[in-house]
């Protein structure tokens with residue numbers, strides 16, 4: 001494996017949903033250990049781009065290459081790719097019939113073939129890492145939004161992913177819970193995790209992101225550093241958008 | 248939510264949806280709506296028990312009819328167990344994105360649901376079972392020449408179609424994000440179904456599944472038409488032989504009622520035990 005080669009390569013990706021051109025020729029790359037923040041108005045294709053990276057959506061044309069493997073509808077290694085790419089959703093999507101601990105051990109046992117003791121040990125360590133070791137036996141419905149999202153992060157981390165994707169991880173949270181989730185993400189970034197984060201949290205972008213990409217209408221408008229983008233955006237569309245989200 | 252549209256279902260469906268309505272009104276949920284009907288039933292049951300216990304003729308009828316109860320429970324239990332399997336397979340086919348599987352599953356469900364259960368049982372008995380039996384090597388053909396087995400298979404094929412729709416509704420009630428989260432962790436479609444979707448779907452559909460078991464118990468009476476010696480056939484024969492229809496049919500009805508009410512209670516208990524914490 002070549003360490004200088006980007007771990008994610010996105011080459012001229014197009015994706016349509018009926019008449020909607022969700023991705024209109026997107027090309028970019030993410031290096032190992034890089035933290036990329038994606039911003040853009042609702043419907044600009046941010047989620048679709050993330051979902052192409054772990055194969056939940058497939059491009060109509062163009063290529064997505066993750067760690068040397070082309071993510072493709074026919075790829076029989078799609079499940080292998082997915083196990084290397086963790087994703088955290090806006091709506092958490094925890095498994096409601098399982099406890100926090102079981103949420104984190106399930107895929108370890110099924111996919112990684114780890115035993116009960118080993119997977120539980122890993123799960124407890126991860127729950128401690130995300131700051132809720134005492135919630136192991138709680139069911140998702142008994143947890144606050146912030147706690148659920150941290151369990152979801154732990155669940156993804158338990159697979160030892162090489163890449164973590166975050167799709168608006170704090171958008172469904174009450175304001176007082178946003179910080180706890182962002183702190184967990186910051187911790188990951190500091191540990192050198194490769195991350196692609198869809199989030200309009202400027203504080204996180206400034207503290208953690210190496211790069212920030214502004215998307216509009218399925219295309220990348222601006223690709224720069226957080227400081228540059230927030231202080232001196234190049235494109236008119238970026239300025240307008242920032243004006244809206246920064247009040 | 249769970250296929251409660253009665254216009255879409257025929258014979259068992261109608262009874263199934265009636266059952267479901269009754270299920271929701273089941274007692275112990277609140278005390279301001281005290282379930283007087285249960286009280287009345289209990290008192291009536293007590294009186295009936297006393298009358299039967301002190302009356303030699305009734306006791307004797309019960310004793311004779313109880314061999315029919317064995318077959319009624321036997322047929323209902325096995326037919327339901329098979330129906331659970333057929334229904335699961337057909338239900339999974341109905342939610343499959345594979346057009347061949349979807350079409351086959353849908354054909355099964357639509358064809359079966361359009362034919363009265365009694366006709367299905369007779370058709371299986373007179374047409375399908377002999378056809379199969381003639382083409383199966385001995386001694387296995389005997390399996391298809393036993394009325395009990397034929398009754399069980401016919402009932403389970405019929406109920407499988409209804410249960411398929413129950414499963415389908417349950418699976419479709421699970422938010423899309425669940426499948427996506429499971430797949431994102433690297434699970435295959437089958438693994439995600441097995442570990443994430445079905446465990447949740449089954450908890451949701453426990454009430455209709457339970458009600459369908461109670462319906463199955465009642466519909467097992469239809470197998471009397473193909474000479475399965477279950478409670479109904481037994482009652483008909485004995486009452487004709489003894490010229491005592493009132494006593495025999497009353498006892499039979501009470502026996503069915505006792506079994507269905509007992510089952511309903513068990514079903515309610517299981518449901519409560521397996522609800523997902525809120």
Ligand SMILES: Nc1ncnc2c1ncn2[C@@H]1O[C@H](COP(=O)(O)OP(=O)(O)O)[C@@H](O)[C@H]1O
Pocket residue numbers: 017020021022040041042043044045046047048049
């Ligand atoms: N599964 C889908 N079916 C139909 N349209 C979709 C689907 N997913 C996304 N879209 C459309 O594609 C466009 C981009 O969506 P999305 O990637 O979710 O944007 P964002 O995450 O930036 O808000 C939107 O117009 C959305 O309505």
Ligand SMILES: [Mg+2]
Pocket residue numbers: 046047048167168
């Ligand atoms: Mg989105």
